[in-house]
Amino acid sequence: MKKYQLGEFEEVVMLTVGILYDEAYGVSIKKEIESRLSRKVSVGALQSALVRLEQKGYLRSREGETTAERAGRPKKYFQITAYGKKAMEYTKSTRDELWKAIPKVALDVKMVG
Amino acid sequence: MKESAVGSDGPPKIFLRLFRWYCHPKLRDAIEGDLAELYHEHVTASGKRIADLRFIVDVLLLFRPGIVRPFQHRQPFYNHGMFKNYFTTSWRNLISSKFYSGLNLLGLTLGLSVGLLILFWVNDELSFDSFHSKTDQIYRINVNLESSGNKFAVPVTQPTVAFYGLKEVPGIKQAVRVSDFSNYSVFRYQNTALKGNVTVYTDPSLFTLFDYKLLQGDIKNPFPVTESVILTQSAAKRFFGNEDPMGKVLVADNKDNFVVSGVVADFPGNTWLHCDMLFSTELTKKKYREWGWRPFDEEQWGNYGWITFLQLQPGTSVKAVEDQLTKINIKHQPTLKPVDIGYYTLQPLRDIHLFGSDGNPTGMQTVKIFSLVAFLILLIASINYVNLSTARAVLRAKEVSVRKIIGASRYQLFLQFIIQTLLFFTIALALSFVLISLVMPVYNELSGKSMHFDLFAPETWKVIGITFLATLLVSSIYPASLLSSFQPAQALRQKLSWGVGNASFRKVLVVCQFTFSVGLILATLIISHQLQYVLGKSLGYDKSHVFSVNMNNMGGHYEKVKAELLQQKVIAGVTSADNNIVNVPGASLDVDWDGKDPNRTIFVHSTKIDPDFLPLFNIPLVEGANFTGAATDSAHFILNETAVRETGIKDPIGKRFRLYSMEGTIIGVVKDFHFLSLKQKIEPFVFSYQPESSRLFVKASGTDIPAAIRAVEKIWTQYNEGFVFDYSFLDQVYEKNYQSEERTGRLFSIFTGVAIVISCLGLLGLATYTAQRKVKEIGIRKVLGASVRTLSLMLSKEFMVLVLIAIVIALPVSWFLMQQWLEDFAYRDNIGWWVVALTGIGTVLLAFGTVSIQAVRAALENPVKNLRSE
Numbered sequence: 001m002k003k004y005q006l007g008e009f010e011e012v013v014m015l016t017v018g019i020l021y022d023e024a025y026g027v028s029i030k031k032e033i034e035s036r037l038s039r040k041v042s043v044g045a046l047q048s049a050l051v052r053l054e055q056k057g058y059l060r061s062r063e064g065e066t067t068a069e070r071a072g073r074p075k076k077y078f079q080i081t082a083y084g085k086k087a088m089e090y091t092k093s094t095r096d097e098l099w100k101a102i103p104k105v106a107l108d109v110k111m112v113g
Numbered sequence: 114m115k116e117s118a119v120g121s122d123g124p125p126k127i128f129l130r131l132f133r134w135y136c137h138p139k140l141r142d143a144i145e146g147d148l149a150e151l152y153h154e155h156v157t158a159s160g161k162r163i164a165d166l167r168f169i170v171d172v173l174l175l176f177r178p179g180i181v182r183p184f185q186h187r188q189p190f191y192n193h194g195m196f197k198n199y200f201t202t203s204w205r206n207l208i209s210s211k212f213y214s215g216l217n218l219l220g221l222t223l224g225l226s227v228g229l230l231i232l233f234w235v236n237d238e239l240s241f242d243s244f245h246s247k248t249d250q251i252y253r254i255n256v257n258l259e260s261s262g263n264k265f266a267v268p269v270t271q272p273t274v275a276f277y278g279l280k281e282v283p284g285i286k287q288a289v290r291v292s293d294f295s296n297y298s299v300f301r302y303q304n305t306a307l308k309g310n311v312t313v314y315t316d317p318s319l320f321t322l323f324d325y326k327l328l329q330g331d332i333k334n335p336f337p338v339t340e341s342v343i344l345t346q347s348a349a350k351r352f353f354g355n356e357d358p359m360g361k362v363l364v365a366d367n368k369d370n371f372v373v374s375g376v377v378a379d380f381p382g383n384t385w386l387h388c389d390m391l392f393s394t395e396l397t398k399k400k401y402r403e404w405g406w407r408p409f410d411e412e413q414w415g416n417y418g419w420i421t422f423l424q425l426q427p428g429t430s431v432k433a434v435e436d437q438l439t440k441i442n443i444k445h446q447p448t449l450k451p452v453d454i455g456y457y458t459l460q461p462l463r464d465i466h467l468f469g470s471d472g473n474p475t476g477m478q479t480v481k482i483f484s485l486v487a488f489l490i491l492l493i494a495s496i497n498y499v500n501l502s503t504a505r506a507v508l509r510a511k512e513v514s515v516r517k518i519i520g521a522s523r524y525q526l527f528l529q530f531i532i533q534t535l536l537f538f539t540i541a542l543a544l545s546f547v548l549i550s551l552v553m554p555v556y557n558e559l560s561g562k563s564m565h566f567d568l569f570a571p572e573t574w575k576v577i578g579i580t581f582l583a584t585l586l587v588s589s590i591y592p593a594s595l596l597s598s599f600q601p602a603q604a605l606r607q608k609l610s611w612g613v614g615n616a617s618f619r620k621v622l623v624v625c626q627f628t629f630s631v632g633l634i635l636a637t638l639i640i641s642h643q644l645q646y647v648l649g650k651s652l653g654y655d656k657s658h659v660f661s662v663n664m665n666n667m668g669g670h671y672e673k674v675k676a677e678l679l680q681q682k683v684i685a686g687v688t689s690a691d692n693n694i695v696n697v698p699g700a701s702l703d704v705d706w707d708g709k710d711p712n713r714t715i716f717v718h719s720t721k722i723d724p725d726f727l728p729l730f731n732i733p734l735v736e737g738a739n740f741t742g743a744a745t746d747s748a749h750f751i752l753n754e755t756a757v758r759e760t761g762i763k764d765p766i767g768k769r770f771r772l773y774s775m776e777g778t779i780i781g782v783v784k785d786f787h788f789l790s791l792k793q794k795i796e797p798f799v800f801s802y803q804p805e806s807s808r809l810f811v812k813a814s815g816t817d818i819p820a821a822i823r824a825v826e827k828i829w830t831q832y833n834e835g836f837v838f839d840y841s842f843l844d845q846v847y848e849k850n851y852q853s854e855e856r857t858g859r860l861f862s863i864f865t866g867v868a869i870v871i872s873c874l875g876l877l878g879l880a881t882y883t884a885q886r887k888v889k890e891i892g893i894r895k896v897l898g899a900s901v902r903t904l905s906l907m908l909s910k911e912f913m914v915l916v917l918i919a920i921v922i923a924l925p926v927s928w929f930l931m932q933q934w935l936e937d938f939a940y941r942d943n944i945g946w947w948v949v950a951l952t953g954i955g956t957v958l959l960a961f962g963t964v965s966i967q968a969v970r971a972a973l974e975n976p977v978k979n980l981r982s983e
Contacts, residue, residue, distance in 0.1 A: 026147035043151070044174035047144055051179045066146070069153040071123075073146025 004087035005056070012037065013049050014058060014088055017078045025064065025075040026050070050078060058084030124152050124168040132172045137182040144175065195525065196532070202512070203533035210505070213878060217501045218541055220874040224494020225584070226545035227867045230556055231487035232576045234860075237564055238480050240572075241383045241466035245324040247424055250286070252431065252459035254421045254438065255470040258702070258716075265716065266471035270457070272394070272419045273445065274438055275316075276410040282437045284429030289318045290394060290419040291386065297365040298665070298839065300390070302352045308839055310348060310389040314397050320377075322424050325386070329359055330375020336393035341374035348389040349376050367834075382563045385465055414446050423459065431459050453702045453714050475937075479857055482934075486864050489629045491580065493868055495588040496622045497875035498537070502592045503619060504882045514601035526597035534589035542581060559863070561856055620915055623879065627919030627956070630872045632927035633865040635952045639931040639944055640858045646942040647851060653786025654694065655731040656843040658685070658813040661693060662825060663839065664806075667832040671805040674828055678811065683821040685814040688725040691806040695847045697788040700796065705771040706760055715759050718788060718796055719772055721803035727751075727783065729812050737766045737781030746802035748777035754785045756797035772799055790850055794939040810843075869956075873963045876912060880964040884908060884971035892976035904972035909964045916960040920953045 006014065016032045017024040029050075030041050053059045064075035080088070123129075132148070133141060148171060155164035207214045242248060254274060257266045275288035293313045299306055317335050320327050327335065328346065335343055342363060349358040358373045365371060371392075380387050398409040407413055425434060439456040446454055460470065467476035513526060546568065553566045567573055667674060675687045700716035724740040726732075735754060740746045750770045757765050765779045785795045813821035826838045848855075884891075891904055928949065935941045 026143065027150050030147075030151075042174045043144070043147060043171040044177055044180070047140070047147075047175060048177050048179040051140065063143075067150070069150045070146035071149040073142045073149060075146060076143035 004090040006058075006087055006091045009045070010049050010053055011088070011091055013046065013053065014080065014084060017059060018080055018088075022077070024078045029078070053084070054078075056087075057081060058087050124148070125165055128169050128172045132175065135176060135181050137180060140180060144180070148172070199529045199532045200536065202529070203536045206509075206533065207537065212881070213501055213505060216874050216878045217498060217537070218544065220497040220871045221494050221538065221541035222544040222548060223867055223874075224490055224497070224871050225541055225580070226548040226552075227864060228487045228491040228494070228580055228584075229545065229549060229577060230552070231483050231490070231864065232580060233564055233566075233573075234560055234562065235480055235484050235487065236572065236576050237383055237562055238467065238476065242385060242462050244381070244383075245462070247322065247324075248462055250424050250427060251322065251462040252423050252425060253462065253465050253470075254423065255458045255460055256417065256455055257458055257471070258453075258455035266458070266469070267417065268460075268465070268470040269417050269419055270421050271416050271442075272397075272409055272413050272421075273411065273416075274442060274457070275419075275421045275423070277441045277445070278423065278434075278438050281441060282434055284426050284434050285423050286426050287318050287322050287424040288421060289316045289322045290421050291315045291319065292397075292419045293388065294397075294418065296400070297369070298663070299366055300352070300371075301364045301367070302361060305352055307351060311387065312390045312392060313386070313388045314392045314394055316394050319391070322422060323384075323386075325380065325384075326378040328376045328378055330377075335375050336395060337374055338372060339393060339395045339399050340369070340371050341393055342371040343375040343377055343391040344373055345377055345389055346379050349373070383466075385462075414442075422462065425459075435459055450714075452712075478934075478937075483860075486633065486861070486868075489633065490864065490868050490871070491584050492587070493626050493629055493871050493875075495584050496626045497871060497878070498534070498588040499591055500619050500622055500875055501878045501882075502534075503595055504879055506592070506596050509596055510599050511605065513596055513599045514605045517599070517601045523597050527593045530593035530596050531589050534585065534592065538581065538585050538588070542577075559856065559860055561852070619879070623876070623912070623915045624919045624922070626872045626875060627916050627960070628923040628926075630865075630869045631920050631923035631952065631956050632930075633868050634956065635924060635927040635949065636931050637858075637862045637865040638948055638952060639928075639935070640861055642944045642948070643935060643938065643941055644851065644854055644858050647791045647854070647938070647940070648848065650787075650791060650940065653732065653784060656695065656847065658815050658818060658821075658842075659729070659810055660813070660822065660825075660840045660842045661808055661810045662829060662841075664689070664809050665829075665833045667809070667829060668805065668807070670832060671809075674809075674832075677828055678824065681821070681824045683814055683817045684811060684824060686725060686729040686812040688723055688729045688810045689806045690720055690722045690726055690808055690810065691803065692720040693808065693843070693846060694720070694730060694786075694788055695843050696790075696850060697798070701773065703773050704799075706762055707769045708761070715797055717756060717772065718798045720798075720800055721806050722800050723802070723804055723806070726800070726810075729810065732786055733784045735782045735784050737779070739781060740800075740802045742804065748775070749780045749802055750777055751781040751783055751800040752779055753783050753795070753798040755795050756799055757782055759797045770799070772801060775801060777801075791940045792938050869959070873959060876960055876963050877967065880908070880912060880967040883911065884967045888971065888974075888979045891971055891974070892979040895972070895976040896980070901969065901972045905965050905968040908968035908971060909961060912964045913957065913961060916957060920956055924949055924953060 012033060013029065016029050016036070019036075020028055020032055026043070026046065030043065030046050033039065033041050033046075050059065054061060058081060059078045060081050061076050061078050064077045066072050066074045129145075132145065136144060148168065151171070152164050152168050155167050245251065253268060254270045255266050255268050256270050269292075272290050272292075275290050278285050279288050291313050292315075293311065297312065299308045300310060301307075317333075319325065320332050320335055327343075330343060331337070335341070344352070344358060352358065352363065353361060358376055361373045363371045363373065377391070394409070401407070401409045401413075423434070425431070435457050442457065443451050443454055460468070460472075467474065467480060469475050516526060516529075546566075550566050553564065557563055664671070671689055678684050678687050697718045697720055700718045702714050702716060704715070704717045722740070724742045724746075727734065727739050734751075737751070740749060740751070750772065752760075752765060752770070762768050762770075762779070765782055768779050770777060770779050783800070787795060788798060789796065809825075811821065811825050822840060825840070829838055887908070891908075894904060894907075935943070
């Protein structure tokens, strides 16, 4: 089933957009990922991921308010679409299935190693 | 940290611009907002430097697919192959009709070359003194006087103005005085003795005020001692060759020694100052002290001999400085009435070349006239191109139609013909470069300039670029839009109904062309006629065979020398005076007579002469008698008629007259004679007596002039050992006064010649084309019995009507415009109506000659040959 394609970083972005719900725009998403996962996110990587996700129809955007710090440019808020939700659920369920399929022994060994 | 946030002035501009450029427009605003927000945070958190750095990294990392805007479909249509094809067809077209291309190229090359040459001249005129870094702050002081309704301004002033001005007027930053008194005639270094060096006296500030480059010497102290001299580079070369001139000693007139304290780069052609040697004003001051004159800086209020330049502080009111200086001047001369002292005006340095000291745009007028001529010549050349290329458009009709049928858009065809014109013009321009560089030396000689044709100078390209683009624009648009407008179906069927309308447009253009040419011809004739008149006019005195020489050390032996000279058969007369009669510009207000109106002043020119002066120059007396040489003559005056009229003295003989401190009586009145340029009216003149003056005038009898010169030289050198015998004929001095007019006239006639040649080339092309088109008609007419004469007339008629219309328009317009030029001359002579008529007839003949060559050739051809085909 290649129906829903979602890369690792894309998934993180989708989840974060979900967490922020009504407050998800470029900078807030970036900060949220950086604080929660303590990893650096470049504006370029984030923006290209957002563009891709919007093109795939997982996210939709609307224009928001402007502030002085933004030099008069509007914020662009993102929201998860129904289709996007399906894609996330699909990804999660495939993961879960895979998890379940792992024999307990295999994991034990790993932990020791 | 907070401070840096306050002081931050946004992210690095260049990266922001880069981002805006490459980012997809849909994303641009939101991402830029994010970047700005982050930047703002970073500045507050870690300072501007770090924030900038992060911003730059972000911008660079944002450059990735998905964010970068698509480039491909924004690019305009460009088709390399098509352009190549345009060039190929243009080139083939050019090659295939060599006659027309040749005519067209010749006309265009001539037009461009002459147009460019004139514009180079104009550019040079306009560039005068614009190279100084302080040009806009520098002003020259002019003295203005008004006498008996005449306004009068001189560019020279007293040395004291600069001295007091610097002390008392706050806006004046620097001042420099320059004067070209020549106290010495020969300078010698070891065995090299040179005369004819132009010497000036100047303040050291000359080098800080103006951008004259001091190659050697101290700019802060260019004249370390009073007896210092600064040479120009070429003067230094003449004296010292390749030796280092610094510290070398020049001997002046075998008596005074000067130390070379500096070398200045040769003065460029486009500046007001031209000299070979510069002395310090300190030397002038010393000389004044030695002669017992009043102090130079403080009290020389009557000495109008110094060109003075001021540098004003930026923002200073010129009017205020003028008023303050005028007040200073009046304050220091309490014995004179303010009206006699006059007032000062400051003239911007940029204007002094093209405007007279009274603000008259004398030079500017010539510049304007020449610009107009350049414009007309370029227009005539452009019209030629338009006419020849549209006339031959028929031949391209099929090509255009086929291109259109295949699918060429009108825009493409338009482009094709623009490119063709461009190619043509580029070839013409290249050819005119060759032509210009060939004639540049001759042109320089004619115009009295030293211009270089340097293809790598930006200045050159400014002129070339504007000219080229303007002519290209004018000549390309009409043919291109006409050619691209053909309807293929009609054009292929040879139904060229559009041809009627556009032939009449061509006729209008031919009329324009000839109107310009005929106008220029008449203008040239009027100018040369006026100059002939001026140079040949009876001046009221006879200066033929008279030459003059400075007495120098011969002073004191005048009577003896005169007696010796008069014994020679080759010498007809000898006299002495303190002015050269050819030009006596200086005038004084310090005169008085009985019955003088105290509120009215007049300028009087004066010269000191001996009794032989009037007979030698053949100036007739109207009343009274000449000086006799008696001692009482020192209190006698001879006036000219104008002086008598202006002063209003009735029965002048025996009346009292005062000139400066000289009181006396009037003993004679001479007929008016011209002692100024003929542009000016004759002014009041007074002769006073002096048995011996600084200048010796010798009239040769005319049989053997070289012998007369040798005789004078022999005696002169007896007294002036070590000096160079330097004489000048009055005729030559006189002609020099009209040099610039003569130059203008000569250049003008050359330009006119070129204009008429280009016009005729165009006419020739059109006539040839018409003859070709009518070849069958001519054949049929001939078969039916028409004579060669009637056929030629038929072909010529069409064009002759156009030329006649042009003449009718041009002659009155040009005549009217030239009257304004003539108004500059106080004495002028208008050309007769027959000259105007001759201009018209000449043009008609020239045009007829050009056209009939083709007409006769077409008429003479064997009709069978032309009718056989098809």
